[in-house]
Amino acid sequence: MNKYIKNKNGLTLVELLATIVILAIVSTLVFSILMKTIETNHNIQQETILRDEADLIISKFIKTLYSTNQNQIVRNINNQYIEVTNDLTKCQKTEENEWIINTACEKTLEPIGFKTEKNITSIYFKSEKYSVQNSNIKILEGSEISGDPSNESIYGIDLKLEITKKRSGNNHPKKMEFKNQIQPIVNSK
Template structure:
C-alpha cells in the first residue's frame, strides 16, 4: 500500500501552467478569428447595401436617358446634372449646335442628375426627386454626370455612395464609386 501511495500520478504545477497557457493561446486565436469573421460579414453586408442602391439608381438613369432624345438635352450644368427640355419648340439651336437659352426655353428645362441642397445631394430624374431606399446611405456630393450635349452622345454617370459604420465608438465612412456610360436616343436631325 505504501508503494501505491508513493506512485500516485497527478499534475504538477508546471504541467497545469503549460496547459493553461496553451488553452489561452488557442482561445485567443479562435476569438480573434471569430471577431474578424463578424467584421468581414458586416463589411459584406454594407457593400451589398451600397451595390443594391447603386443598381436602383443606375437603372433609373438608364431608363430615363435611354428614353430621352439626344436632341432634347440642352446643357450640362458643371457636371452635376444635365437639363432636358420637355418642349423642343421653345428651345432652338444655332448653326454650330449650341442652344439659345432664353426665358421660354428655361421654363421647359428639367434636371437629370445630382443636385446638392442644404449639404444633402439628391438625384433628379426629370421632375422626380429620388429618395435613397436604404437607410444610412448617402449620395456623395462628388457624384456627377459627364457629357456635353453639343459634342457627346454618351454620358458618363459617376455615382459615389457613402455609408457610415461604427467601429470602436467612432464613425467611419465607407465610400464606393460606380461608373456607367449611357447613350440616349440619337436622331439624325
C-alpha cells in the same frame, strides 16, 4: 496496464500551467479569427447594401436617359446634371447648332443628375427627385454626370455613395464609387 491504473499522482503544477498557457494561446487565436470574421462580414454587408442602392440609381439613370432623345438635351451644368427640354417648340437652336436659352425655354428644362444644396446631394430624374432606399446611405458631393450634349452622345455617371453603420457605439463609414456610361436615343439625320 495495472501499473498505470495504480498510479495516483495526478497532474503536476508544471503540467497544469503548461495546459493553461496552451489553452490561453489557442483561445486568443480563435478569438482573433472570430473577430476578424465578424468585421469582414460587416464590411461585406455594407458593400452589398451600397451596391444594391447603386444598382437602383444606375438603372433609373439608364431608364431615364434611354427614353430621352439626344436632341432634347440642352446643356450640361458643371458636370453635375444635364438639362433636358420637354418642349422643343420653345427651345430653338441657332444656325451654329447652339441652343437659344430664353425665358420660355428655361421653363421647359428639367434636370437629370446630381444637385447639391446645403451640403446635401440629391438626384433628379427630370421632374422626379430620387430618395435613397436606405436612410443610412448618403449620396456624396462629387457625384457627377459628364458629357457635352453638343459633341457627344454618351454620358458618364460617376456615383459616390457612403453608408454609416453603428457598431460598438462607433460610426463606421464605408464609401464606394460606381461608374457607368449611358447613351440616350440618337436620331440619325
